[in-house]
Amino acid sequence: xxxxxxxxxxxxxxxxxxxxxxxxxxxxxxxxxxxxxxxxxxxxxxxxxxxxxxxxxxxxxxxxxxxxxxxxxxxxxxxxxxxxxxxxxxxxxxxxxxxxxxxxxxxxxxxxxxxxxxxxxxxxxxxxxxxxxxxxxxxxxxxxxxxxxxxxxxxxxxxxxxxxxxxxxxxxxxxxxxxxxxxxxxxxxxxxxxxxxxxxxxxxxxxxxxxxxxxxxxxxxxxxxxxxxxxxxxxxxxxxxxxxxxxxxxxxxxxxxxxxxxxxxxxxxxxxxxxxxxxxxxxxxxxxxxxxxxxxxxxxxxxxxxxxxxxxxxxx
Amino acid sequence: xxxxxxxxxxxxxxxxxxxxxxxxxxxxxxxxxxxxxxxxxxxxxxxxxxxxxxxxxxxxxxxxxxxxxxxxxxxxxxxxxxxxxxxxxxxxxxxxxxxxxxxxxxxxxxxxxxxxxxxxxxxxxxxxxxxxxxxxxxxxxxxxxxxxxxxxxxxxxxxxxxxxxxxxxxxxxxxxxxxxxxxxxxxxxxxxxxxxxxxxxxxxxxxxxxxxxxxxxxxxxxxxxxxxxxxxxxxxxxxxxxxxxxxxxxxxxxxxxxxxxxxxxxxxxxxxxxxxxxxxxxxxxxxxxxxxxxxxxxxxxxxxxxxxxxxxxxxx
Numbered sequence: 001x002x003x004x005x006x007x008x009x010x011x012x013x014x015x016x017x018x019x020x021x022x023x024x025x026x027x028x029x030x031x032x033x034x035x036x037x038x039x040x041x042x043x044x045x046x047x048x049x050x051x052x053x054x055x056x057x058x059x060x061x062x063x064x065x066x067x068x069x070x071x072x073x074x075x076x077x078x079x080x081x082x083x084x085x086x087x088x089x090x091x092x093x094x095x096x097x098x099x100x101x102x103x104x105x106x107x108x109x110x111x112x113x114x115x116x117x118x119x120x121x122x123x124x125x126x127x128x129x130x131x132x133x134x135x136x137x138x139x140x141x142x143x144x145x146x147x148x149x150x151x152x153x154x155x156x157x158x159x160x161x162x163x164x165x166x167x168x169x170x171x172x173x174x175x176x177x178x179x180x181x182x183x184x185x186x187x188x189x190x191x192x193x194x195x196x197x198x199x200x201x202x203x204x205x206x207x208x209x210x211x212x213x214x215x216x217x218x219x220x221x222x223x224x225x226x227x228x229x230x231x232x233x234x235x236x237x238x239x240x241x242x243x244x245x246x247x248x249x250x251x252x253x254x255x256x257x258x259x260x261x262x263x264x265x266x267x268x269x270x271x272x273x274x275x276x277x278x279x280x281x282x283x284x285x286x287x288x289x290x291x292x293x294x295x296x297x298x299x300x301x302x303x304x305x306x307x308x309x310x311x312x313x314x315x316x
Numbered sequence: 317x318x319x320x321x322x323x324x325x326x327x328x329x330x331x332x333x334x335x336x337x338x339x340x341x342x343x344x345x346x347x348x349x350x351x352x353x354x355x356x357x358x359x360x361x362x363x364x365x366x367x368x369x370x371x372x373x374x375x376x377x378x379x380x381x382x383x384x385x386x387x388x389x390x391x392x393x394x395x396x397x398x399x400x401x402x403x404x405x406x407x408x409x410x411x412x413x414x415x416x417x418x419x420x421x422x423x424x425x426x427x428x429x430x431x432x433x434x435x436x437x438x439x440x441x442x443x444x445x446x447x448x449x450x451x452x453x454x455x456x457x458x459x460x461x462x463x464x465x466x467x468x469x470x471x472x473x474x475x476x477x478x479x480x481x482x483x484x485x486x487x488x489x490x491x492x493x494x495x496x497x498x499x500x501x502x503x504x505x506x507x508x509x510x511x512x513x514x515x516x517x518x519x520x521x522x523x524x525x526x527x528x529x530x531x532x533x534x535x536x537x538x539x540x541x542x543x544x545x546x547x548x549x550x551x552x553x554x555x556x557x558x559x560x561x562x563x564x565x566x567x568x569x570x571x572x573x574x575x576x577x578x579x580x581x582x583x584x585x586x587x588x589x590x591x592x593x594x595x596x597x598x599x600x601x602x603x604x605x606x607x608x609x610x611x612x613x614x615x616x617x618x619x620x621x622x623x624x625x626x627x628x629x630x631x632x
Contacts, residue, residue: 024357024456028537029463030394030521031359033456036352041340043347044435046403046449050442078346087362089447119360126366127443131405133362140340140349147345205346221344
């Protein structure tokens with residue numbers, strides 16, 4: 001029989017179907033068959049990107065493909081897990097080969113960069129959306145959970161905060177500097193940092209909803225509060241400029257950063273900073289976890305305010 | 317902080333978050349942490365259901381919840397895998413609590429019936445669609461692949477064929493008999509049969525796209541042809557009546573049956589039929605696999621025609 005449009009599209013999946021030895025059976029059967037290394041737990045996560053909400057139909061499809069996988073790998077990073085396999089479900093209004101080819105270029109390039117193999121998925125006609133599932137390995141006792149932060153732990157973040165939110169804000173008005181656009185469209189999951197934090201961090205999360213919202217998740221899961229010193233926040237030049245007006249919304253509530261937020265016992269903080277410096281992983285201590293509830297923001301002038309977790313909520 | 321609508325909806329996920337001992341960490345962190353039994357391979361699959369294509373927005377949400385999981389468990393059944401865990405991604409136009417509650421009732425009831433635990437997922441605003449990922453365990457050498465059918469193997473199917481397609485056809489015109497509607501809305505994945513077939517069947521697939529389309533998949537993967545005797549097809553009374561006009565489209569090309577199609581070496585066929593009878597698994601030999609290519613249909617009058625795989629193609 002002649003190949004249908006459906007078959008034609010699935011050809012592009014092949015770019016991401018590598019040759020991991022632990023894949024006994026990959027794309028093309030009812031299920032994939034996979035082998036988890038002895039002694040390791042499986043870490044799994046799944047996230048959807050919906051057109052008009054997480055990206056625009058006119059966005060560069062290569063970037064959408066990158067991001068659909070990146071946001072999922074970021075969840076593995078936040079557990080300290082080593083990425084292994086992915087499943088992809090694509091829903092498309094029509095069989096647009098050019099779009100799928102570019103989408104899969106972005107997806108496959110990132111998958112190959114992290115040694116991740118595409119082992120299955122499906123393609124359906126419908127409103128444009130993407131669901132990606134990822135699996136990785138981690139030694140369960142060293143996995144970085146949200147619930148392990150303790151009063152007195154130092155509060156760290158990686159990279160810089162607010163760049164993606166600034167890119168999104170500028171995009172609506174004007175051209176966006178390339179380095180900001182890159183932070184919004186092609187976030188790099190902090191997989192290596194997550195692996196490095198095992199055995200050092202008490203808790204970790206990836207910053208997808210904004211610093212305060214995700215810090216709130218850690219505080220709630222751990223039964224602690226936190227203090228954040230605003231003048232310690234790691235900011236790029238453009239975000240620093242935007243904050244000079246006293247509006248800290250970008251770094252505090254801007255989503256899509258995909259940096260890691262983590263807690264480190266005070267006795268371990270100096271050593272961890274050295275480890276990160278040697279591994280060229282940019283991390284910054286921005287505050288501490290406290291007994292009790294709530295997040296306190298310490299402003300540059302010493303004033304203290306409550307940090308309400310204004311995260312991104314899909315139903316608001 | 318006050319619970320958002322988002323949080324309210326996720327409460328209903330709790331019905332399906334059981335207490336499997338192999339779930340080290342379930343819903344609520346960046347990833348779930350899971351333990352695969354030593355010596356077992358992981359079987360994984362993922363499928364999306366899109367409103368307007370796989371179901372209608374006005375369909376009973378409890379049935380949609382059942383079916384979203386059932387079609388995925390059917391993929392595990394077709395590999396002979398034992399179901400274990402599931403991830404759920406729900407995209408909804410609005411935070412409709414009543415819809416989600418009913419959806420999760422259908423989803424959770426089926427999950428609990430098969431001992432499957434919901435270990436993660438997300439909820440997003442957007443056009444109504446559902447993506448479900450499932451994982452199960454199987455001893456890799458006994459897994460039922462599509463590629464193992466050999467010339468001379470007997471061709472079997474389970475249950476009856478065409479009921480779901482007839483229910484769909486009738487639904488557009490009139491009331492549907494309850495037992496037909498059940499076959500369309502609440503298919504039961506043949507998990508026990510799949511487990512039983514390990515070590516007996518050379519190849520298996522679940523019939524989601526229609527008998528001929530899925531038989532074609534097996535033939536292509538195995539490099540064989542097949543002969544199907546139409547008067548051996550297992551048909552319910554209503555489908556039998558529809559076929560009396562000589563139109564075999566319902567059992568041959570009707571999708572959504574979720575029965576298993578499998579190949580059995582001729583020396584093993586009698587024993588397998590006894591095993592299935594004892595396990596109260598209805599199976600029927602309907603033909604055989606042949607050397608060469610193509611599917612031949614043997615009509616009740618002895619006439620032979622070519623069986624073109626008119627499966628359901630989402631992009632046609």
